[in-house]
Amino acid sequence: AQSVxxxxxxxxxxxxxxxxxxxxxxxxxTPYLFWYVQSPGQGLQLLLKYFSGDTLVQGIKGFEAEFKxxxxxxxxxxxxxxxxxxxxxxxxxxxxxxxxxxxxxxLTVIP
Amino acid sequence: GAVVSxxxxxxxxxxGTSVKIExxxxxxxxxxxxxxxxxxxxxxxLMATSNExxxxxxxxxxxKDKFLINHASLTLSTLTVTSAHPEDSSFYxxxxxxxxxxxxxxxxxxxPGTRLTVL
Numbered sequence: 131a132q133s134v135x136x137x138x139x140x141x142x143x144x145x146x147x148x149x150x151x152x153x154x155x156x157x158x159x160t161p162y163l164f165w166y167v168q169s170p171g172q173g174l175q176l177l178l179k180y181f182s183g184d185t186l187v188q189g190i191k192g193f194e195a196e197f198k199x200x201x202x203x204x205x206x207x208x209x210x211x212x213x214x215x216x217x218x219x220x221x222x223x224x225x226x227x228x229x230x231x232x233x234x235x236x237l238t239v240i241p
Numbered sequence: 242g243a244v245v246s247x248x249x250x251x252x253x254x255x256x257g258t259s260v261k262i263e264x265x266x267x268x269x270x271x272x273x274x275x276x277x278x279x280x281x282x283x284x285x286x287l288m289a290t291s292n293e294x295x296x297x298x299x300x301x302x303x304x305k306d307k308f309l310i311n312h313a314s315l316t317l318s319t320l321t322v323t324s325a326h327p328e329d330s331s332f333y334x335x336x337x338x339x340x341x342x343x344x345x346x347x348x349x350x351x352x353p354g355t356r357l358t359v360l
Binding site: 162164166171172173174176179181220224226227229230231232233234236 | 247262272275282283284285286287290332334338347348349351352353354356
């Protein structure tokens with residue numbers, strides 16, 4: 131079945147530590163891939179996207195993500211987390227015109 | 242960049258009444274608009290896809306007679322929750338994308354969301 135999986139429901143990291151949020155998808159072909167961030171009560175902000183080409187994509191706020199076709203993964207990374215990064219993070223895939231979201235990963239940053 | 246707005250940002254209504262939520266693309270023509278629903282601490286669930294001038298396509302399990310979607314122009318789509326009940330309380334988010342061949346075709350631009358509370 132087609133799906134988007136974010137295995138980690140909740141992650142806690144210390145400020146300044148590195149971060150990796152996992153995303154796996156299950157679709158027939160490589161879909162377009164996205165990472166969004168959502169603060170409480172707010173809409174979604176696009177962090178980065180992958181359509182084709184270089185498998186390492188850079189986004190806003192110091193985030194990057196790497197597409198690995200062999201693993202059907204699109205993991206989000208940040209080398210040094212800031213307290214303001216605490217939020218909900220959603221991976222999304224677009225195999226066609228519609229978007230399908232993962233269940234989200236809630237990030238807590240401790241001082 | 243492409244901007245999508247929603248109005249209202251928060252609405253409280255009595256059970257049995259109908260509520261209309263507007264979604265506007267401010268600086269591009271949105272050939273397609275999408276409506277999502279998000280329960281607290283959960284992911285976004287696609288409700289329906291609408292193309293300008295056409296009937297919306299609803300996802301399985303979404304009642305089209307309860308959630309009326311109109312996409313009458315390239316910059317406006319509306320979602321009307323008819324005869325709302327407390328279980329309809331949720332965060333509703335719209336998104337929009339441009340037509341084929343435009344820079345806004347391959348991604349969706351999200352509105353800030355509308356929080357609906359039905360008493």
